[in-house]
Amino acid sequence: MATPSIAFLGTGSYTPTRILSNQEISQLVETSDEWILTRTGIRERRIAAGTETTADMAAAAGKAALESAGLSPGDIDLVILATLTPDLPMPATACLVQQRLGIPSRAACFDVNAACTGFLYALDTAWGMLSSGRYRHALVIGAEKLSTVLDWKDRTTCVLFGDAAGAAVLGPARRESSGLIGTRLGSLPLPADLLWVPGGGSSPANLDDPRVIRMKGKEVFKVAVRAMEDVARDILEQHHVSADQIACVVPHQANLRIIEAIAHYLKLPMDRFYVNVDRYGNTSAASVPLALHEAQQAGRIRPGDLVLLVAFGAGLTYGGALVRW
Numbered sequence: 001m002a003t004p005s006i007a008f009l010g011t012g013s014y015t016p017t018r019i020l021s022n023q024e025i026s027q028l029v030e031t032s033d034e035w036i037l038t039r040t041g042i043r044e045r046r047i048a049a050g051t052e053t054t055a056d057m058a059a060a061a062g063k064a065a066l067e068s069a070g071l072s073p074g075d076i077d078l079v080i081l082a083t084l085t086p087d088l089p090m091p092a093t094a095c096l097v098q099q100r101l102g103i104p105s106r107a108a109c110f111d112v113n114a115a116c117t118g119f120l121y122a123l124d125t126a127w128g129m130l131s132s133g134r135y136r137h138a139l140v141i142g143a144e145k146l147s148t149v150l151d152w153k154d155r156t157t158c159v160l161f162g163d164a165a166g167a168a169v170l171g172p173a174r175r176e177s178s179g180l181i182g183t184r185l186g187s188l189p190l191p192a193d194l195l196w197v198p199g200g201g202s203s204p205a206n207l208d209d210p211r212v213i214r215m216k217g218k219e220v221f222k223v224a225v226r227a228m229e230d231v232a233r234d235i236l237e238q239h240h241v242s243a244d245q246i247a248c249v250v251p252h253q254a255n256l257r258i259i260e261a262i263a264h265y266l267k268l269p270m271d272r273f274y275v276n277v278d279r280y281g282n283t284s285a286a287s288v289p290l291a292l293h294e295a296q297q298a299g300r301i302r303p304g305d306l307v308l309l310v311a312f313g314a315g316l317t318y319g320g321a322l323v324r325w
Helices: 033-040 054-069 093-101 115-131 217-238 256-266 284-297
Strands: 006-014 018-021 044-047 078-082 108-112 138-144 164-172 179-187 248-251 306-313 317-324
Touching: 006 054, 006 115, 006 284, 006 317, 033 256, 054 093, 054 138, 054 164, 054 284, 078 093, 078 115, 093 108, 093 138, 108 115, 115 138, 115 164, 115 179, 115 284, 115 306, 115 317, 138 284, 164 284, 179 217, 217 256, 217 306, 217 317, 248 256, 248 284, 284 306
Parallel strands: 006 179, 078 108, 078 138, 248 306
Antiparallel strands: 006 164, 018 044, 138 164, 179 317, 306 317
């Protein structure tokens, strides 16, 4: 029997109510709205409440995705959550989401950490597991509370990141020809300290280091542009698709200049790209699913459209996915 196509059945998102503007950040660290906006395209970002956890945000996004898909928690037998800010070292935050949503005990639940590429890694994993026939419906989530791992005195990082969650339900395609077409994942073996959180792990060398994001911005920018350009080219060539056939590109929302560079490389106008980095900043693993949900809600993605997802993250990981909506 032929393996059924695996498609997006629904999407959802959650963003905290607290908005932190560039003007407010300029009161915490030496910077300005103009400095941030010119270099990143970011105007504001969302910050979770003190009692609000990654699992809380992930569950809210997951609930919305289930409603969008017209499914109940009992229909889910696989939960994969991408995050670098789990609620606890163990258990997996996916298990906490399972409890909050009432997903049955037969479901497999686990986390993945590929930083900002995390959602695409989780998506590819879910696709493979669903295609095996042993699972039917997957809830795939990207969620981050990055405000807990920021040094609010470091203007090279604290201006960039925000908190959010995005989710998708995957399962057998409901329309002919819709579904995931291909994915491409990888990781460049570059020094970890280009983008990392040195403290909080098991390495004796870093036990006393702070658990905050550190980044060498210029180096990461160059690598990010190259990695996203290469993965976009590879996945399009592999599936014999030209860039002008793509109805919407949903890129990782790290920096507007990176997105503009990808648009230039693909020779596509910026109106083919969904951009929300100005409102949320970089939400790491939540970035792509949050933007994907908003693009779909805004009518930027319609049934039958070809959609390209691309991302990069610490590691340095990268990934792409080609989808027929």
